[in-house]
Amino acid sequence: MFLSVTIPIYIIAKTGKSFPETPTVLSEAVFQSIEILEEGDPVLLSFDFDPASEGELGPMATAFVRHCAEKKVKMYFMALWPVGPQMVDDAVAKVILSDFPDLEYGKDYVNLGFKPGNEGVIKVIVTDMRELYTTDDIGTSINEIPMMENITSVQDFNLIINVSAGYAGTKEWVQYASTPYPDKIKIVAGCTGVQAPLLYPYIPNQLPGLLGAIKGAAEYEKLVIDKYGGNDPDPKYLEAKRRMGPQLVAHLLIIILIILANYIYFVEKRRGVSV
Amino acid sequence: MKRETLISTSLLVLGALFLAGRIFLTEHGMGKAYVRAVEIKPKEVVTDVSWTKYENATQRQYHESVDQDPDQTQFQFSLSRTIGIWVAAFFTLFIFSFLYRDNPFYKIAESVVVGVSAAYWMVVGFWTTIVPNLLGKLAPEWINSWAMPGLDTKAEYIYLVPLIMGIMLIWRLAPKGGWISRWPLAFIIGTTAGIRLIGFIHADFLGQIRNTIMSLAVYSPETGFNVWDSIKNIIIVIGVLTTIVYFFFSIEHEGFVGQTAKVGIWFLMITFGAAFGYTVMGRIALLAIRMEFLMNDWLWLIDPSHTRVFM
Numbered sequence: 001m002f003l004s005v006t007i008p009i010y011i012i013a014k015t016g017k018s019f020p021e022t023p024t025v026l027s028e029a030v031f032q033s034i035e036i037l038e039e040g041d042p043v044l045l046s047f048d049f050d051p052a053s054e055g056e057l058g059p060m061a062t063a064f065v066r067h068c069a070e071k072k073v074k075m076y077f078m079a080l081w082p083v084g085p086q087m088v089d090d091a092v093a094k095v096i097l098s099d100f101p102d103l104e105y106g107k108d109y110v111n112l113g114f115k116p117g118n119e120g121v122i123k124v125i126v127t128d129m130r131e132l133y134t135t136d137d138i139g140t141s142i143n144e145i146p147m148m149e150n151i152t153s154v155q156d157f158n159l160i161i162n163v164s165a166g167y168a169g170t171k172e173w174v175q176y177a178s179t180p181y182p183d184k185i186k187i188v189a190g191c192t193g194v195q196a197p198l199l200y201p202y203i204p205n206q207l208p209g210l211l212g213a214i215k216g217a218a219e220y221e222k223l224v225i226d227k228y229g230g231n232d233p234d235p236k237y238l239e240a241k242r243r244m245g246p247q248l249v250a251h252l253l254i255i256i257l258i259i260l261a262n263y264i265y266f267v268e269k270r271r272g273v274s275v
Numbered sequence: 276m277k278r279e280t281l282i283s284t285s286l287l288v289l290g291a292l293f294l295a296g297r298i299f300l301t302e303h304g305m306g307k308a309y310v311r312a313v314e315i316k317p318k319e320v321v322t323d324v325s326w327t328k329y330e331n332a333t334q335r336q337y338h339e340s341v342d343q344d345p346d347q348t349q350f351q352f353s354l355s356r357t358i359g360i361w362v363a364a365f366f367t368l369f370i371f372s373f374l375y376r377d378n379p380f381y382k383i384a385e386s387v388v389v390g391v392s393a394a395y396w397m398v399v400g401f402w403t404t405i406v407p408n409l410l411g412k413l414a415p416e417w418i419n420s421w422a423m424p425g426l427d428t429k430a431e432y433i434y435l436v437p438l439i440m441g442i443m444l445i446w447r448l449a450p451k452g453g454w455i456s457r458w459p460l461a462f463i464i465g466t467t468a469g470i471r472l473i474g475f476i477h478a479d480f481l482g483q484i485r486n487t488i489m490s491l492a493v494y495s496p497e498t499g500f501n502v503w504d505s506i507k508n509i510i511i512v513i514g515v516l517t518t519i520v521y522f523f524f525s526i527e528h529e530g531f532v533g534q535t536a537k538v539g540i541w542f543l544m545i546t547f548g549a550a551f552g553y554t555v556m557g558r559i560a561l562l563a564i565r566m567e568f569l570m571n572d573w574l575w576l577i578d579p580s581h582t583r584v585f586m
Contacts, residue, residue, distance in 0.1 A: 135425040
């Protein structure tokens with residue numbers, strides 16, 4: 001397993017080549033949900049993950065921010081996980097500060113920071129944002145941030161983008177935001193592989209689009225790069241596609257081992273060996 | 276010397292030699308971090324006060340900048356961040372060492388992670404809950420003067436209730452009257468159960484019933500009868516009904532009910548298989564990022580983002 005992951009990483013990094021991706025309906029749905037937004041539309045990005053899931057969720061967070069920046073929508077970052085604001089800072093530094101320096105903090109994007117309370121936070125801000133958010137992450141009063149002028153609750157956002165590693169995350173956003181307010185709140189999400197099967201039942205009525213794990217991230221990356229990447233895209237926007245190489249080899253290894261183990265089991269069973 | 280000790284010692288010596296070779300015998304070295312110094316000045320207040328913020332930079336940016344101006348100070352080598360990379364790399368190896376067996380290195384890494392996490396949670400809890408949500412609501416002017424200059428709300432004395440309940444909760448640590456903590460605990464359990472119950476009934480129970488009421492023969496004005504969508508919907512409905520039958524234990528699983536429950540078992544097995552597959556994918560992604568970190572950020576064996584020269 002160690003070699004099946006390490007060798008593809010080395011080869012892909014040295015050659016710069018990665019495997020082709022074909023976007024699925026769900027990735028297309030996520031992409032289109034952002035694509036139909038108009039310039040200046042408010043979008044809430046809740047980064048509910050921490051460094052432990054960065055390998056899986058970091059690439060999709062980067063792609064989300066890049067897509068929103070290209071669409072020139074107003075980005076409101078928040079987090080239900082204590083280390084979420086640092087994940088926001090990473091994505092902002094990687095995408096906005098380096099490639100979109102014209103975007104201004106407070107006018108084009110704002111980091112509202114972490115609030116404790118899990119689903120309690122969502123339950124409050126779906127009707128009253130200022131009840132919990134009196135300042136942004138760096139202590140500036142909400143009333144002094146120009147882009148917060150017309151925002152009173154989560155219902156004022158045209159779209160919610162959630163990047164989720166577990167509790168509290170996409171499930172809670174669906175339970176306390178999009179389900180009670182189906183006509184006013186629309187959510188798309190990217191989640192870890194462990195969560196994805198639990199979220200499929202919400203598709204498409206309660207959750208129109210979902211990026212499942214690194215595979216979903218790679219598909220979404222391809223859609224964003226095809227539209228906005230140009231001929232020579234920056235490698236930092238291809239992280240998920242690059243990480244699909246080790247996925248392929250490791251999965252093949254696991255499939256071979258499962259087949260081999262089953263074969264040995266049935267052969268020994270036929271020979272009468274107790275297993 | 277035992278064979279096991281000999282093998283592990285040999286591996287450690289080989290690893291140390293490899294690291295020494297990378298550090299001293301290559302032009303570029305390894306595991307170094309660079310920063311860009313950015314001077315920050317307040318926008319609206321006229322003052323001489325300013326401070327320097329250090330942002331992440333790449334080795335390529337550093338060398339290109341030095342080539343242009345050897346005396347430049349904007350891009351710098353960062354000792355603290357370099358130590359951070361090395362600590363992260365060794366802790367990753369310590370955790371990997373558990374694959375061999377439990378050992379002191381793994382125990383050190385595990386203990387440090389637990390200790391740092393607990394301390395981090397405590398500090399974050401104080402600065403994001405106690406200060407803004409409690410003290411900031413009860414005495415906003417006082418909090419504004421030393422902790423949150425942007426806070427401009429008025430005092431709300433209803434927050435005396437959570438203050439009193441918080442004190443009651445901590446009373447558990449007192450030598451007498453530990454039962455007092457049960458009252459706020461009961462309140463927390465009650466409200467949490469209530470909030471969660473409503474969420475699950477609305478989004479999961481009723482929402483899933485609504486999602487399962489679907490057309491078994493899908494027609495659309497543009498394409499007419501849609502075979503695949505119809506099959507998909509039929510499978511979903513059959514899957515839901517047969518799985519519910521499997522969990523219905525009031526009737527003995529015999530005859531038609533037994534056969535239906537068996538179909539439900541197949542749907543459950545496929546679901547568990549999909550969940551296992553997704554979990555495997557997630558775990559491989561986590562292993563891949565650690566390996567990428569070791570080879571890219573630490574050893575400088577690869578450079579997928581083209582951030583370094585001399586590679």
